[in-house]
Amino acid sequence: MNERSDTIVFVLYPGLTVLDLIGPLEVFSSAMQYLEKPFRIAVAGETLDAVATDTPAKLTPDVTLADARRPFGVIVPGGGRPMMAAMGNRVLTEYLSEAAEGAAFVGSVCTGSLILGAAGLLDGRRATTHWAYAALLEKLGATYVRERWVEDGKFITAAGVSAGIDMALHLLARLAGDEAARRTQIDIEYDPQPPHGRLDWSLVDPEEAGEIRLARAREVLAGDAELLRRLA
Amino acid sequence: MNERSDTIVFVLYPGLTVLDLIGPLEVFSSAMQYLEKPFRIAVAGETLDAVATDTPAKLTPDVTLADARRPFGVIVPGGGRPMMAAMGNRVLTEYLSEAAEGAAFVGSVCTGSLILGAAGLLDGRRATTHWAYAALLEKLGATYVRERWVEDGKFITAAGVSAGIDMALHLLARLAGDEAARRTQIDIEYDPQPPHGRLDWSLVDPEEAGEIRLARAREVLAGDAELLRRLA
Numbered sequence: 001m002n003e004r005s006d007t008i009v010f011v012l013y014p015g016l017t018v019l020d021l022i023g024p025l026e027v028f029s030s031a032m033q034y035l036e037k038p039f040r041i042a043v044a045g046e047t048l049d050a051v052a053t054d055t056p057a058k059l060t061p062d063v064t065l066a067d068a069r070r071p072f073g074v075i076v077p078g079g080g081r082p083m084m085a086a087m088g089n090r091v092l093t094e095y096l097s098e099a100a101e102g103a104a105f106v107g108s109v110c111t112g113s114l115i116l117g118a119a120g121l122l123d124g125r126r127a128t129t130h131w132a133y134a135a136l137l138e139k140l141g142a143t144y145v146r147e148r149w150v151e152d153g154k155f156i157t158a159a160g161v162s163a164g165i166d167m168a169l170h171l172l173a174r175l176a177g178d179e180a181a182r183r184t185q186i187d188i189e190y191d192p193q194p195p196h197g198r199l200d201w202s203l204v205d206p207e208e209a210g211e212i213r214l215a216r217a218r219e220v221l222a223g224d225a226e227l228l229r230r231l232a
Numbered sequence: 233m234n235e236r237s238d239t240i241v242f243v244l245y246p247g248l249t250v251l252d253l254i255g256p257l258e259v260f261s262s263a264m265q266y267l268e269k270p271f272r273i274a275v276a277g278e279t280l281d282a283v284a285t286d287t288p289a290k291l292t293p294d295v296t297l298a299d300a301r302r303p304f305g306v307i308v309p310g311g312g313r314p315m316m317a318a319m320g321n322r323v324l325t326e327y328l329s330e331a332a333e334g335a336a337f338v339g340s341v342c343t344g345s346l347i348l349g350a351a352g353l354l355d356g357r358r359a360t361t362h363w364a365y366a367a368l369l370e371k372l373g374a375t376y377v378r379e380r381w382v383e384d385g386k387f388i389t390a391a392g393v394s395a396g397i398d399m400a401l402h403l404l405a406r407l408a409g410d411e412a413a414r415r416t417q418i419d420i421e422y423d424p425q426p427p428h429g430r431l432d433w434s435l436v437d438p439e440e441a442g443e444i445r446l447a448r449a450r451e452v453l454a455g456d457a458e459l460l461r462r463l464a
């Protein structure tokens with residue numbers, strides 16, 4: 001009773017950054033053929049309705065959050081302004097808090113870690129997020145670490161957007177072994193060759209960007225006294 | 233009259249590999265803020281219904297193929313067995329042939345190039361695809377090149393699944409300049425760190441895999457005399 005299921009749940013909310021979700025979802029969906037005991041993969045929304053993304057494509061979940069309780073693991077994608085609204089969505093944050101109790105892992109991609117933070121799950125933990133959101137993450141009680149992914153206990157958080165692919169392959173290796181991860185990597189032909197090489201940090205000012213995002217979050221969450229206090 | 237639009241069309245079909253589509257879609261959607269004259273981005277399906285993917289998530293298009301004619305550019309994702317069915321879908325291949333006439337570019341990710349090939353668009357051209365599908369690509373008249381992406385005239389084809397991200401950043405730089413591409417790269421924090429490093433080719437036999445896929449395509453397309461003759 002109240003045992004956890006064998007399901008890895010990918011959480012949807014309106015306006016999410018779609019690659020945050022699809023990167024790890026593709027990794028795990030492709031990997032299942034290599035596991036002796038496959039997990040079930042579910043994509044869960046508050047309802048079964050199609051959900052808008054940051055692109056013209058909409059995503060439709062296959063279960064509701066209410067039907068995805070006690071997951072084996074859960075992964076939350078990030079977003080821009082819509083993620084800030086999601087931080088204040090108690091259906092979502094309560095689902096995550098409850099899921100986290102029994103789950104083997106709780107993961108996020110990009111600013112998904114801010115939703116985990118809003119749910120009170122990253123207090124005193126090392127975590128990461130999109131480079132422009134470090135200040136917001138720290139306001140929520142976590143210590144920001146600029147790494148591709150960061151593990152602290154059962155929590156695993158990835159950096160911005162595309163980092164979810166790397167995090168998922170790492171997590172897969174942890175759960176199912178290196179060979180399953182290597183085979184999945186070759187199936188999705190993940191041999192990246194960014195045409196402009198490494199990131200050009202001279203193009204951005206992470207500190208300034210962080211202040212802008214923090215101000216914006218205060219604006220989006222103006223009606224949420226509890227969160228607003230934490231972001232003060 | 234009959235001028236091309238300013239729309240880049242991402243094509244959906246049932247069972248597509250979702251990361252093939254979402255990688256470039258995220259790159260282009262994120263980039264639009266950096267363009268003086270942004271493109272319109274559209275996700276087009278045969279109908280407006282939600283389309284199944286290779287994961288539990290479904291994708292909903294925002295236009296129909298019929299309403300997405302004369303695109304500026306078009307990108308076709310790949311898939312496994314469902315892609316083979318798509319090769320025989322004349323609504324799709326005729327859309328692509330017609331679109332290709334006026335488009336500035338025609339792109340594919342992974343086995344999406346086989347749909348371009350089935351549409352007769354890669355005859356005598358250099359192209360790439362997922363490593364396991366080289367034999368099938370060559371049957372369709374193209375010369376397979378194992379590169380991350382391959383350009384031949386207006387056609388640009390990417391290798392398996394994740395290669396669409398690299399291809400899209402390259403294409404973006406071509407269309408909108410290096411700075412737009414570099415800024416987009418940092419926005420999606422594309423600084424890949426595959427936890428197991430480069431691909432381990434010792435795990436697979438591309439030639440054997442190619443023969444298996446070719447046999448499977450003949451089976452899926454058994455009712456399609458014209459394609460079957462080309463795959464003989």
